[in-house]
Each structure stands twice: as C-alpha cells, then as structure tokens.
Amino acid sequence: MKHGRYPFIIGFLIVPVAIYGTFVVAAYLQAFQLSFTNWRGFSPEVNYIGFDNFTRLFQDSTFWKAIQHHVLLLIFLPLLTIVLALFFAFLLNVGGGSKGGRTRGVWGSKVYRVVFFFPQLLALALVAVIFARVYSPDESGLINGLLNQFGGGPILFLADKNLALWSILAVLVWQAVGFYVVLFSAGMGSIPTEIYEAAALDGATRGTLFFKVTLPLLWNTLQVAWVYLGIAAFDAFALVNVMSVDRGGPDGATTVLGLEIFRNMQDYAQFGYASAMGVVLFFLTITFAALTLRVTRRDAVEL
Helix, strand or coil: CCCCCHHHHHHHHHHHHHHHHHHHHHHHHHHHHHHEECCCCCCCCCCCCCCCCCCHCCCCCCHHEEEHHHHHHHHHHHHHHHHHHHHHHHHHHHHCCCCCCCCCCCHHHHHHHEEEEHHHHHHHHHHHHHHHHCCCCCCCCCHHHHHHHCCCCCCCCCCCCCCHHHHHHHHHHHHHHHHHHHHHHHHCCCCCHHHHHHHHHHCCCHHHHHHHHHHHCCHHHHHHHHHHHHHHHHHHHHHHHHHHEEEECCCCCCHHHHHHHHHHHHHCCCCHHHHHHHHHHHHHHHHHHHHHHHHCCCCCCCC
C-alpha cells in the first residue's frame, strides 16, 4: 500500500472525476463559450459576437430587477432561516434546562425533530403547488378562507407586487428551516455536555448558554449554513416558476436570474444571451461564497 498508494487512489477517483468532468465541467465550459455567441439553439452554425451579450445584459432592466430580488433574498433568507433554526435547535437540545446535572431539550424534542424535517421530504415543485393553494385569493385558499370566516377581505399574496416576493421568501424559509434545525442540532450534539453543565452550575441562564457557549462553538456550522443559504438565494427558480403570476410577475416583481435564463432559452430561443446570464450568475455565486468564507473566518474554538 505504501508504494502503490497513488495508483490505488487514482483507481478509485478516475471514474467519478471523469463523470464530473464530462457532465459538469464540460457543461460550464460550453456555457462560457456560448455566452460569446448569438446561437439560437437550432442552427449548427455558431457566430461569435464577442462581449455583445454582456453589454446588452448590463443594459437590461429585467436583469437588474432580478439582481435586486437576489439581493433581498440574500439578506433575508439566510438571516431568517438561521435565526429560526438556531432558536428551534437550541430548544430541542438545551432549552429544557438541566436535570440531574445534565442538559436536555424541551418535552417531546425527539418528535419535534422529525416534524421539523418533514418539508425536506417534499420536492420544491410540490411545495410550490401546495403554497400556491395556501395563498389562493378565493375561499379555497387556507389563509384567505380563514380571513373570510372572520369577515376579512382577500389578500392577494401573489398578485400584489408589494407582497409577492415576500410571500415566496416565506415559503423558502419554511422549506429550509427544518434541514438547518437538524444540522444545528447535530452541531450542538457534538458539544460536550460538561461545558453546559459547568456553565449551568455557575448560574448561566439559557440566554447566556446560547450566546456565550452555543454560538461560539457552532461558528463553523453557521458559516457553512450561510454559504448554502446564500447559494439558495441565487436560485429560487422552482418556487418562482410555479407560484408567481405569469412566471416572475406581477410586472416582474418576483423574477430571478434562473427564471430569466429559462425564459430566454425556452421562450425566446436566445441560448447565447441566456448563457451570458448563466456566466454572470456563476460568478456572483462564487464571489458570494468566497467573500462569506473570508469575512466570517475566525480561529477555531478548542473544546
């Protein structure tokens, strides 16, 4: 094994690396190539037009509107999801206080863990269909049906351009919280109980336990969660495509780059222009992840 280590490693990696290179790396390279063309997806001929697609892109008001929506999602999706997930995970692991010198979660915490994870079992498209009915403006909608029982007028969650994006953001948070509750619970479970017990013996309150013990020891997990949620904020295609009025409406109030890429390819047959959007989205996502990892980097806390 000492002398045959590299052939052994290569033998295991060659097939998955070849598959990844063929279906991922090669696809990215082809998208970069197409972004410099005016290819419409049907002709075998590809005409190179340089940076014309990017020049047009940065003059496109719909593109900038989508960027604004991504900025809002980038701020509120990670923030709301992480705050809620941390709160619930803390309750499920430490919120029950100390008993017999050991910290515990609230009553029924094992059942709650399963319930919180339920949304992860549903496909995003199915979640979108469910909440499209929940937000329905007629009496068949869950929320408006309840409001109607109390004499309230219908709220146009998806048809009001001031509410549509926030309504979709709420669904994104609902769908994501369960996964991060489980993730943070696993991180809290790896923290030695002796630390909590020692803090409790010193008279630490639950708030002190959370801010002085749990948060510092969960920092690396929080960092990863923020990156993943930021990447999710640059997507949101499935929910917007299914839930929004006229795919990205009303009046472009919910459009995102993923949806614009899809529309330019499918509806307008502008594969070159759509590829340029994809290239910009790629660099935005990579830049966000790199900056987040750099800004949130800190020395590890030794247990």
